[in-house]
Structures are given as structure tokens and as C-alpha cells.
Amino acid sequence: MGATRRYRLAAGVGAAVLAAGTLTACGSGDQGITVNVYKYNQENFQAIVDNCNAKAGGRYKIVYNKLPREADGQREQMVRRLAAEDASMDVLGLDVTWTAELAKAGWIREFTGSVKSQVEDGTLRTPLETATYEGKLYGAPDNTNVQLLWYRSDLVPTPPKTWDEMISMAEALVAEGKPGRIVGQGKQYEGLVVLFNTLVNSNGGKILDENGTKAVVDDKAVEALAALKKLATSKAIDPSFSNAAEDDARLAMEAGRAAFQLNWPYVYSAAQKKPDFAANFKWAPYPALGGGESKVTVGGINYAVSRYTAHPDESFEAVLCLRSAENQKIAATKDGVPPTIRSVYDDPEMDQAYPMKDAILQTLENASSRPASPAYQNVSTVISTILSPPADIDPKPTADRMRKELQDAIESKGVLP
């Protein structure tokens, strides 16, 4: 009957499509060595790849494969392929928190010898720390990031130096009926972990021990919990705090609802689209907690080389080129991501794109990294769930609960929330 005929037709179409797909797949595989780089969709990255390809002089060709925008989506794709021992991935752009996990699973290669020393030479300390697991280097820092305190100079003549000062200044503004609120990341996701990690480290506390094998959550961390609760329950906190990510915070401040914002430097270039707002949009180092200087959590991307690559030497060479000072400057000035090589900050071209570069550098030199654990995703999920909503924190019991559930999470026992 008619259906059978249509079935044949459909199968025929299917086969034709399959053939076409295979053909295109073969088309790209010529004789030369290809180094496949997997990295999030960075607008001007192709220019950097082209630079390096020119430099390689035909010995190998770097191909840029884009990954999705969201970090979870990037990790999911890479991990799935690594678990399948996919040989078509050579260089991976990893979020700083993934090093331990991929290193422990044996999916990425250690940097040794001259490649290692070239990576370490002139690179900032904390970004390097994020690429290190159990004393070995598994990644080459590409870009880094730290949050600053952003404030409105028309409402705040001198920025606050400490956490408590920021809250009381904001409360005073709000009491006067001015838009003096504080915005930041309080949603149940990685951003809340970044905030909490900054507070704990600034206060001299610890979430996990050095090896990332034991949950600590010490008294200093309890104080950090109290500080977070104080912010979340303050009259000056923005009402959408407990469901706000980075961009929600930025938009709230640009909408004229806030005088203080805890956020990454991208908010500066974004603000320039609104000149009236940008005129009074200023920055200061992150407010400190517990006396000393603040120790802000670093973000950013490290390059790693897959264990399953067929061309390790070319891959390491490509990494060195992609993260060279020259190319980091391109990424910094065109795509707005802060460099990891110290000397790039001294380049005069940086002044224009990064008026706040001194604040970034100063913060970077005293920054902190998130706990290094192969089970970091578990750690992050547990922390953000327990802290959500931040207004419901009860410092001591919350810390006890966190310690217990974190220990299970590190050992990958039980159920993640």
C-alpha cells in the first residue's frame, strides 16, 4: 500500500542525508595535523586562532570548536566525550573549578618540563593555583576574573572599605528614601558559591581542608555565614537577591534601584551603553570582612590537553601560543577578559579598555580560589542549595549541616540536592 512506498522514500532520504553527513565530515580531514580546541563561544577568539596558525607555519592547524554559553553545558559536552575516550578533542578550555575533577579522572595531561616553566613564567599566582591539583600543573591559565565593588558616586562619595560599612551606608541611603540598595548573586547556583567563598576566605576561614578531602567549615566560616545572612536580611538588600545571577544584579543597578553592586568587571563595559548611568558608575576593591584585605574568588579559563589526543606535542605548543601575552592582550581588549600574565597589565593599550585594571590587579594578587576537589560540582551543588535562600541562614546549624553534607558530597555518597 501507499505507506510502504512512502516508507521507502523516507528511508531513501535518510540514507542520502547520512551520506551527505559523512561526506562533509570527511571533507575537513586532510593530511595535516589538526589541533581541535574546544572553548566557549568567545567573540574574537578566531582571530587568536588565526594568529597561532600563521605562527605554526603549516605544521599543524588549530580548529576552534565552540561550546555552549553556560558553564554546565560546556562541562557536560566535554566530560561526555572524555568518558567516551574521544580522540577528536585536543585542547580544552576549562573553567577554573574543573581542574581537580578532570585531573583525578585522568582525562587531562600534566604540564611538565619546559612547557610547564613557560606557563609558570610571569603568570599570576592564584590563576596558576586553580590549574594545579595535588602539586602538579594540569592547565595553562588563559584568562582570569575577580569581582569588585561597583558603586554610584553620586550617592556614595567614598566607597566603603568593609562589609559592615557597606551595609550600613546602604541602609542609611535607603532610610533617606534614596536608591541605595545592594545587589549581588544570591540565586541557587555557582554565583552564590563564589560569594560565600569570598567571604569565608576573606575572614580567614576554610570550607574544605588543603587536599579537598575533608569538610572543615570552621568558626571563621560560621562568621562568614553570619555576614551573608546580615546582607540578605538587611533593609538595603535588593528584593530579588535570592533569585539573582550576575546579569540580574547588573540590570537592577542600571535600572536605578541600587547604589552598590558586587560583580565582575564586565559590568563596566556594559554600563557604557548608558552614558548617564556610566558617568557615576565607579569601582573599588571588594569590601573586606574580618579586618584584613578581602580575598576575592577568582574565575576564568585554563587550557588543558586531553589525555586522548593523538598529537600531544602540537597541542601543548598550541596552548602556549593561544595564551601568549600578545594574544591575551587581544582577548582582554576585544573580549574584555582579564589576562593571567602579569606584564600584559602594563601595556598602555590596557588603560583604555580597563580603567579599573589597577583594582583588578591588586585584587588578583590577594585572591582566593574555590575548594579544589574532584567532586567540586557536588560541593558547589550542596553549598548553593544549603545557602538558598540566604536570608534563612542560621549560622551555626547551617554550618553543621553544610559540614555533614559536604563530607558526603566529597566522597560522592548519597544524594545531591
Added chain:
Amino acid sequence: MTRTTEPPATPAKQVAASPRKAALSEGKKAERKLGLLLCAPAALIMVAVTGWPIIYSFWLSLQRYDLKFPDDREFIWFDNYVAVLSSPYWWNAMWVTVLLTVVSVAIELVLGMALALLMHRTLVGRGIVRTSSLIPYGLVTVVAAFSWRFAWTPGTGYLVALMEEGSAPLTEKVPSLLIITLAEVWKTTPFMALLLMAGLALVPDDLLKAAAMDGAGGWQRFLKITVPIMKPAILVALLFRTLDAFRVFDNIYVLTSGSNGTSSVSVIAANNLIRGLNLGIGSTMSVLIFIAVAIIAFVFIKVFGTAAPGSDEGGRR
């Protein structure tokens, strides 16, 4: 297989096969052959694509298997099930999911029926009404959810502006759940309506006319004639919507990411399976979701009568 002894209730033979009506056994054989032949492509493709993955999931759920710690892999029988079923997170998510499912499917049924009647009966601008009512279902869920989040976020949204100054509904559990329900209902009512409308098309007009002449009111006609004829369509719509609603993920993920205790079972399963790479626990959750959904389907079929095709008494009276 189980009911070959029962007589075929359908008057199907004349379309199905051999013209030799006398040779019943041969006609029956031909009918069987045709039945199997017609089903073969669908059955083969479904089994080929999902057979192994489903079995594999069951197998994984009996193991301790964390991709991050491959050396610790071992067979542990039902320990994963104990771990999941004793987790308060799981149960909170379960209740959230059940609540969302029951409330949204109930609202969808009522709205969907109203919309179906409207699309079916209206004479003015039928094409416009049908097409525009279906657009919500056609929108990519993630984008629709994103636009709801925008609309309900203070400063960027038009809906939140209608509320009291300073309110942020997506930061509290109950308002968040209401908004998730709204997003679900808005998005999937057209699905319900379309299936119901197809069912409505089967209700013979002259039957309704005859009933009207016998003095039956509009409501009575609806309950006594329309609903019984539509019953299979209603049940299929309800069943498939419930199956889907129970696995709600996109809307929650975009609207709240599970903040303030709004995780559903699928969000938790994704956290364990995809983010946590704990294949054992994650697969266990998948199996448990599957079992929960199977119970719902079973209840549907038992409570509302034999709705599953094939288990019925055949075609129309």
C-alpha cells in the same frame, strides 16, 4: 499474545484481508500477518533506539558508579534506592512535582476543553483563533521560560510592575511555584486543546441535534454525548500531559534553578546524573521517576476505564 482466544471485536476483516470470508482461520491468519507487518516499522525503530539505553539505566541503578571515581564501581543491589528514598531533598522535590503536575494538568484540562470548544465551534476567524492559540505550544520552552523570568523580575518586567512596589515573586517558594505553574499551563494548554479538538471533530452533529430536539440542555448534551464520545481523546491528552508534566525541567531550570526549594525530581536527577556524574544515583532517580509515572498511567487506565488502545473492547459499538 495474551488474548488470542478472545474473539476479535472489530468488524475489520473485510478491510483487512482476504475476500474469502468463509475460510475464517485463513482470514484470521492474514489479519495477524497484516497487523504485525503494519506495526513492525514502529516497533523496530522504538526498540532499536531505546532498548539498550533503558536496560542499561536499570543496570546502572544497581551499581555504585560515579564517573569521577571509576575505581569504586561495584554492584550494590538496591542501596542506591535506599539512599534516594531516604533523602529529604528527593521527597521535597517529589511533592513539588506532584503538586505542580496535579494543579497544572487540572487547569489545563479545563482551559484546554474550553479552548477546544471555542476553536471547534467558532465561525468568526477560525484560522486566526486556532493558529494563535497554538503558538504558545510552538515556542521553544527555554525561550518562553526566559521571557517569563524577564517579565517577573523587578526592573525588567512588565508583569512585576503590576504588583506591589518592591515585590520579587520569583524569590519566594509559593509565588515561584505559581509562576512555574502559570508558565506550564500557558505553554501546554494548546497541546491539550488540539487533542481535544480532534476528539470533538468525531462528535456527530446530528446526534447533538437529535438530543436538542429531545429537550436536552447544552450542558446535558455536553456531558451525555460529547464527553463519552471524546473519552479516548480526553484520556490520551490527560495521560500524555501528565507524563510530561511530571518530568517538568526547562521551566524550573530557567525560572528559579531550584532556588528557594522549587526543585522538581527531574532537576534533582539532572543535578546527580549530568552535573554530579553519579551514574548510579542518577539512574536510580530516573527509574524512580519512571515508576512514579507508570503508577500514574496505571491509575489512569484503571480508574478511568480501559483507555489503553488494544486492551479495549474494540472499535465503536
Added chain:
Amino acid sequence: MAGISGAETKAKRIGWGLLNTVAVIYALVPVLWIVSLSFKSSATLTDGNFIPREWSFDNYRNIFATTEFIRALVNSIGIAVIATAIAVVFGTMAAYAIARLDFPGKRLLVGISLLIAMFPQISLVSPLFDIERALGLFDTWPGLILPYITFALPLAIYTLSAFFREIPWELEKAAKMDGATPAQAFQKVIAPLAAPGVFTTAILVFIFCWNDFLFAITLTSTEASRTVPAALSFFTGSSQFEDPAGSIAAAAVVITIPIILFVLFFQRRIVAGLTSGAVKG
């Protein structure tokens, strides 16, 4: 409610018009919000106004600036159309058999298709990824078409068989008695009756394939087969943390147009109120 057709009074007409308006507003206001977002300039994107204060085509220009989105659109259309066609044909065949024929394994098939519809897809994607890579189907059209057919089939089989059961098949017999050939009986009597169910199913299956994100993101890796919902997750704002809200809204508007066309085309076939009197001999 189910009023009978007759002389429509003016009041009734207005009543229907009012109800229609309510339904259209309910369905479209949130859609218009997305349309509005897509036309806002980046400076006014977040002002919360329902109607853009400044109209701008930048977002549309952005998504069409590279071939990426167009490629994804082509993939989406091709994959969804092929998958829908195959699923509806196979589904119709199976549903007909289930509704009308008696054969062993019928319940098994019904059970299996329900089982497939019930199993959480999220736990199936990883094994599918492995299988497709081994078979060379990963990142190809068939690599997506096959799972789409599979997961659309249960719905198609259920909808269609529920539908076929309610079709008054005795009409066919009556037509034949009146001298129609089997082919004529099928074409004149059964096909029009079955059409609403088939086209309803086609619409639902098409939308399912069109909107799928999970398989699209898992089983593709390049422009060779990436569909629009997956491509959306590759959009970027002007920096890492900025949500590309404007571009996403614009893309959403663009990819809803084929759905509208598809529905507009097929909704006419979902004819209302079959009159059994018409075929009675």
C-alpha cells in the same frame, strides 16, 4: 456549551467574537512580550516597558550576521519535516493495526510505546551518545531523526489509535454496498474521517521535533546537524555573563514562523463536525 448550529443571532456572534478575543489575548500577550524584546535596542532592553521605546532591528541583524543561525534553521526544518513524516506514517500504520486488527503482540507494542514515553529521557541520552558515536550517526541528521521518530511514535500511536477506534468504520461498508470500490470507500469515507487525527498528530509531532533541546545538544557537535534550540545555547552576550536576551528573543520569533505556517497549513484539515448523514445510503 456545545451549542448546535442554527440561525446565529447577532448576540451569539458578538459572544463568540468576545470569547475569541479573550483566547487570542491570553495566548498572544506573552508572545508579544518576546516580540517586543526582540525589537528593543540594547539600551532599552531591560526597561520593563511592554512596548519598545526605541525600535531596532539590531537583534535580527545579529543573528543573521553569520551563517550559523541559518544553518541551524535549515537543519531544524529538514530534521523536523523528515522525522514528522516518518513518525506519522509509521504511527498511522501501527495505530490502524492496533485499533482495527487482532494480532499477537498488540498489547506488548502498546506497553512498549507507553514505556518509552514514560522513561526519563535525560538518562537515555548518554547511552545514545555512545551508540551513535559507535555507529557513526553522531552529529548527522539521521542521528537526530531516529530518536525523534522514536519519542514521537508513542504519542502518535496513542492519539491515532484512540482516534481510529471512534471512526464509524461501518460507513465504509455502507459505501461499498452502495457500489464504491474499496479504494473509493477509503478515499471518500475513511480518509476524511481520519484526517483530523492524522493532522493533529502531525502538528504535535512536528512541534516536538522542532523544540527538542536535550537530544539536539547531546547528539550534535557542529553546524552539520545542530538545530535551532541547541544553537540558541551558543549565543553570547557582549561578554561572558551578559544574557543575550535580545538575540534569543529575535531567534525565537524567527523560528516560531515556520510553526505558524505549519499550523496554518494543517489546521484547515482538522475539519469540524462530521455529519454521518452525508454518507448514509
